Amino acid sequence: DAGVTQSPTHLIKTRGQQVTLRCSPKSGHDTVSWYQQALGQGPQFIFQYYEEEERQRGNFPDRFSGHQFPNYSSELNVNALLLGDSALYLCASSTGQGAILYAFFGQGTRLTVV
Amino acid sequence: QKEVEQDPGPLSVPEGAIVSLNCTYSNSAFQYFMWYRQYSRKGPELLMYTYSSGNKEDGRFTAQVDKSSKYISLFIRDSQPSDSATYLCAMSGYGGATNKLIFGTGTLLAVQP
Numbered sequence: 001d002a003g004v005t006q007s008p009t010h011l012i013k014t015r016g017q018q019v020t021l022r023c024s025p026k027s028g029h030d031t032v033s034w035y036q037q038a039l040g041q042g043p044q045f046i047f048q049y050y051e052e053e054e055r056q057r058g059n060f061p062d063r064f065s066g067h068q069f070p071n072y073s074s075e076l077n078v079n080a081l082l083l084g085d086s087a088l089y090l091c092a093s094s095t096g097q098g099a100i101l102y103a104f105f106g107q108g109t110r111l112t113v114v
Numbered sequence: 115q116k117e118v119e120q121d122p123g124p125l126s127v128p129e130g131a132i133v134s135l136n137c138t139y140s141n142s143a144f145q146y147f148m149w150y151r152q153y154s155r156k157g158p159e160l161l162m163y164t165y166s167s168g169n170k171e172d173g174r175f176t177a178q179v180d181k182s183s184k185y186i187s188l189f190i191r192d193s194q195p196s197d198s199a200t201y202l203c204a205m206s207g208y209g210g211a212t213n214k215l216i217f218g219t220g221t222l223l224a225v226q227p
Binding site: 042044056058103108110 | 159
């Protein structure tokens with residue numbers, strides 16, 4: 001079992017650009033949540049996708065958007081990048097009928113905005 | 115005021131020491147309390163969870179929750195260099211799949227051989 005996989009592992013973008021991050025959930029999981037972890041901080045919830053729809057959203061601007069595909073994989077898109085968007089972006093997968101307690105995290109994508 | 119407060123450390127202890135990690139919180143709706151371990155350049159992995167108040171033990175790890183004080187702790191006995199990592203507390207209003215996790219800032223622990 002490959003667990004939760006995220007791509008790319010690192011990337012550098014210029015302020016004002018757009019970026020897409022990808023996540024493949026653990027086998028058998030159908031729910032994907034995205035978190036932003038700034039340096040020295042704990043992860044902050046961005047949003048969650050289930051059945052290809054955004055089910056819950058944290059306190060993030062509309063520049064942050066996402067998508068879930070029929071195979072349960074997910075994308076996180078960030079438009080008009082700011083320097084403050086530099087962070088580790090984590091994807092967590094779980095089952096729609098299961099508990100958040102069983103969420104598995106990927107290794108993250110390290111985004112640097114210059 | 116943040117919903118979850120955690121001392122960022124760093125905390126440095128000698129091998130074999132007992133480590134105490136703590137978090138306080140303000141939201142009385144939290145029912146599930148979790149501890150995650152995060153190694154450098156890795157995603158968080160769940161160590162332990164506790165529902166409501168009480169203690170839970172798993173090997174060298176003990177989690178305690180005191181809802182009356184809004185205070186949770188993780189104790190690590192006989193600490194090992196391999197325990198060196200960032201420890202994150204996390205909380206949730208309920209354990210359902212739809213609920214988000216609220217994390218503390220994490221405490222960086224270094225266990226010296």
